[in-house]
Amino acid sequence: MTILEDALAGRETDVISRAARVERMKPSIMEKLVASGRVVIMQREGKPPVGIGQGIRTKINANIGTSTEKIDAAVEIEKARVAERYGADTITDLSMGGPIDAIRESIFRETSLPITTVPIYQAVADAGSFRAVSESELLALIEKHVLEGISSIVIHAGFDRDQLEQLRESRRIMGMVSKGGSFTAAWMLEKDRENPFRSHFDEICSILAEKDVVLSLGNAMRSGCIHDPMDEPQNKEIENNAELARRANELGVQVIIEGMGGHVSADRIPQYVARYKRMTGHRPLFVAGPLPTDIGVGHDHIAGAVGGALAAGAGADYLCYITPSEHLALPTVDQVKEGVIAFKIAAHIGDSIKYGLSSRDRKLAKCRRKRDWEDQFKYALDGDTARRIHLQGQTESCSMCGKYCAIAIMEEYLKRS
Numbered sequence: 001m002t003i004l005e006d007a008l009a010g011r012e013t014d015v016i017s018r019a020a021r022v023e024r025m026k027p028s029i030m031e032k033l034v035a036s037g038r039v040v041i042m043q044r045e046g047k048p049p050v051g052i053g054q055g056i057r058t059k060i061n062a063n064i065g066t067s068t069e070k071i072d073a074a075v076e077i078e079k080a081r082v083a084e085r086y087g088a089d090t091i092t093d094l095s096m097g098g099p100i101d102a103i104r105e106s107i108f109r110e111t112s113l114p115i116t117t118v119p120i121y122q123a124v125a126d127a128g129s130f131r132a133v134s135e136s137e138l139l140a141l142i143e144k145h146v147l148e149g150i151s152s153i154v155i156h157a158g159f160d161r162d163q164l165e166q167l168r169e170s171r172r173i174m175g176m177v178s179k180g181g182s183f184t185a186a187w188m189l190e191k192d193r194e195n196p197f198r199s200h201f202d203e204i205c206s207i208l209a210e211k212d213v214v215l216s217l218g219n220a221m222r223s224g225c226i227h228d229p230m231d232e233p234q235n236k237e238i239e240n241n242a243e244l245a246r247r248a249n250e251l252g253v254q255v256i257i258e259g260m261g262g263h264v265s266a267d268r269i270p271q272y273v274a275r276y277k278r279m280t281g282h283r284p285l286f287v288a289g290p291l292p293t294d295i296g297v298g299h300d301h302i303a304g305a306v307g308g309a310l311a312a313g314a315g316a317d318y319l320c321y322i323t324p325s326e327h328l329a330l331p332t333v334d335q336v337k338e339g340v341i342a343f344k345i346a347a348h349i350g351d352s353i354k355y356g357l358s359s360r361d362r363k364l365a366k367c368r369r370k371r372d373w374e375d376q377f378k379y380a381l382d383g384d385t386a387r388r389i390h391l392q393g394q395t396e397s398c399s400m401c402g403k404y405c406a407i408a409i410m411e412e413y414l415k416r417s
Contacts, residue, residue: 002212002252003041007034015043019051029055037245038282040214040254042090042114042151050089050114050151052256053284058312058347058354060087061116061286061320062340065094066103068125070330073103079336080107086340086382088321090151092116096125104148114151116216118180130183135196143207152214154258155204156181157197157244158237159220161188166233167221174224177262181220201244205251214254216286217241222262225294229265230272242280256318260311261288269307273314287311288320300326301339305346312350319343319350341382348381369407371397 006013019041020030033039039053052059062083064076080091091113095103100122119141127133164185176182188195208215221234245255259276276285289304296303304322323331323339352358364379373390377383
């Protein structure tokens, strides 16, 4: 039985109990949320399970992986280590160059987080072109990834030929910016066939159910710039993904909906999140960013964190980080760290909107009042960087104010018991 089937049957299981314990939630509540499809649990053999969805802490994902232009397996493995060290909840390997199988194997060996893949990426890389990918090879690769122990896969099944025609006629500036979506769409147009992930959907779900792998339904129709508002192709994709999610659940497969990622103007983020949640039965919503501006190039981790905080606060459950190199290059190891920390902050702010202020912020504030530096570093999301910056000041206090510290001055006049 899968996690979802056990939850629907009301059977208490170890994986649900462990996920509930991490989230400080009663197992019975977690079980009901899983049964309703509002929470999924990613698992990896011998590792702690990760819950994603309603009523629990917002999670973040870190993308890594080689490209056809830059292949350094050792660097990608170090990125995976750094992502886990600085607080990522999951890792997605998007490798398209070099020894892809070996890279994935090393990431498994060097990390303990749930791993997601987008099988069409490797299918295209192995074949040398999307034109050369066969449906049987694609299904075989999905099965290969599942048998290797991945926790989740992404497929772009939410669109058909009619939507591609609508996209052709649209007034979008950016068109389609999803890489996996573009591979799928180009294959459909080249072969004059319907979406292979839709045609083989039940078969894919059967493969996933064998190892209880979570299905992530990708959003190929997302916006690529803030001047491209939600349109009919995107709305139809939400409807299709909601229908596919219901079918996957019937087949015992847990589902995450990818949506509203990419570029969305800040004023639209809350209403778009609400629309996705309403249309998909409040299933876990995974958003990339979103970026609420297009001019932050080189600093898109900051822009994305702003959008991510707004999205999480409005109800998004799972954020895909963005690094400073977004739109420009593969991220470096240091940029992976920057992206993870930026989105840890975004998720924390989002959770403060959804669930109320955190006791961790209160504890740090009390340490700051006492000028207790070490405990400030302990409660900070990135205490290592905070400590390094403070020590650069070469003073026991703070080099910004020195002896003229506002808190210290007023303590003399506003004594506290």
